[in-house]
Every structure is written in structure tokens, then in C-alpha cells.
Amino acid sequence: MNITRHGDPCPLCRTPLLVDVYQVRSSESAFVQREVLNARRCPGCQTTRPEQWSEAMRARYKDD
Ligand SMILES: [Zn+2]
Structure with a gap:
């Protein structure tokens, strides 16, 4: 089953x-x-x- 939950704060806006x-x-x-x-x-x-977003995600979660 698929669920959605809150994770770490966003590196750009700090929203979970x-x-x-x-x-x-x-x-x-x-x-x-x-x-x-x-x-x-x-x-x-x-x-x-979107561009900043993918940059931030790449930098933060390299292993994904
Ligand atoms: Zn954000």
C-alpha cells in the first residue's frame, strides 16, 4: 500500500x-x-x- 508522510525539511524552503x-x-x-x-x-x-529543486535533491541525497 502507498502512503505519504512528512520527511526532512525541504533544503530550499524548510517545509517538511x-x-x-x-x-x-x-x-x-x-x-x-x-x-x-x-x-x-x-x-x-x-x-x-524545479531546477534548484533537483540540484538540491541531488546534493542532499546522492545515494538515491
Ligand atoms: Zn521546498
């Missing part, structure tokens, strides 16, 4: 980032077995300054 996460649960229990991070988003910055 929206983090899209896919949670894998086993059928017999409600426990989350695994999480896959799909995306980090800041709707404001992605709209108003």
Missing part, C-alpha cells in the same frame, strides 16, 4: 518534504515487512523552482 512510501505487508499480519521509498516531494519548490 512529502515522502511517498510503498509499504509491503504480509497477508496474515498488519506488520510492515518492508518499505520502498518512491519519491521525496516539495510541491511548492518543484513548481516554482
Whole structure:
């Protein structure tokens, strides 16, 4: 199931980032077995300054 939660502050505007996460649960229990991070988003910055945004994300999360 896909959920969205708040993550670290945005490096550009300090608003908490929206983090899209896919949670894998086993059928017999409600426990989350695994999480896959799909995306980090800041709707404001992605709209108003997309280039700065991708730069900041690259600099901050090199391993993604
Ligand atoms: Zn932002």
C-alpha cells in the first residue's frame, strides 16, 4: 500500500518534504515487512523552482 508522510525539511524552503512510501505487508499480519521509498516531494519548490529543486535533491541525497 502507498502512503505519504512528512520527511526532512525541504533544503530550499524548510517545509517538511512529502515522502511517498510503498509499504509491503504480509497477508496474515498488519506488520510492515518492508518499505520502498518512491519519491521525496516539495510541491511548492518543484513548481516554482524545479531546477534548484533537483540540484538540491541531488546534493542532499546522492545515494538515491
Ligand atoms: Zn521546498
